[in-house]
Amino acid sequence: MRRSAAIMFASILAACASQGNPPTTVSGIPGFQPYSPNLPNYRIFPGDQLEITVYSAPELSRTVTVGPDGRIHMPLLDPIMVANRTLPEINQQIYSAMSSRLVDPSLDVFVAQYGPQQVFVGGQVGQPGIIEIPGQIDALQAVIMAGGFTSNANERQVILVRRQPSGEISSWAIDVRSGWHDPQLANLGPLQRYDVIYVPRSPIAQHNLFIQQYIREALPIDFSLFYDVRSGLN
Incomplete structure (x- = not known):
């Protein structure tokens, strides 16, 4: 019985050794177009600060911060939902809301300050978690900021998940x-x-994890003791 189990274990190891690097899957990624005048307008997020200037009633002008619920608060008005909307859309919203209060509610809305630009980096990195991006960075730079790849990382199949302005969730392998x-x-x-x-595990790491779990959890105790995976795989 031990001999049969040893043959099975050796076969799994041989399969691991023959596993090559996965092929590159990305030749171009939708949504990564260069900056141009044709890009859609920026959409406001919680944490952004808006400067609102009301020309006919300067006392109503102010700088407001978009709350966690995506709303802003203005005098005489109910809370206004502005998250995931562009500046022209917000301008029109406030204009319509003030039309019942002012004869001439002409106004302008600007971004006074952008909120924290954060991304989440997880998986096989040194320090997974939320990082604040200092400017225009790419996935490799974000991984470096998160402590770099671990020895088990699959650097050729990093997954990017992004929510599009339409609300659709898209993902790509990079x-x-x-x-x-x-x-x-x-x-x-x-x-x-x-x-x-x-950052997912590399194929070799996934196989090794499978072997460890299989030996320690699935095999009878006398078999799992026979295969000391701690000395053989780590």
Whole structure:
């Protein structure tokens, strides 16, 4: 019985050894278009500060912060939902709301200050969690800020999850390893606020984890003691 189990275990190890690097899956990533006048307008998020100037009633002008619920508060008005809306849309909202209070509610809305630009980096990185991006950075730079790849990381299949302005959730696999030599080849593209970067385990690491769990949890205790995976796999 032990001999049969040993043969099975050796077969699994052989399969691990023959596992090569997965092929690159990304040749171009939708949503990573370069900056141009054709890009859609910026949409407001909680934490952004808006400067609202009411020309006919300066006493109503003020700087407001978008709350966690996505709303702002103005005198004489009910709370106004502005999250995920553009400045022209917000301008029209406030104008319509003030029309019942003012004869001429002409106003302008500007972004006084942008809220924290945060992304989440998880999986096989040194320090997974939320990081605040200092400017226009890509997935490789975000991983470096999160402590870099662990020894088990699959650098060729990093997952990017992004919520589009329409609300649709999109995801792509990125060959971040190529970015070490040529960021253009990797098609990394700039990250956006609230992007999620997930670094999965490499195929070898996944096989090793399977072996450890199988030996320790699935086999009878006399078999699991026979295969000391701690000395053989770590």
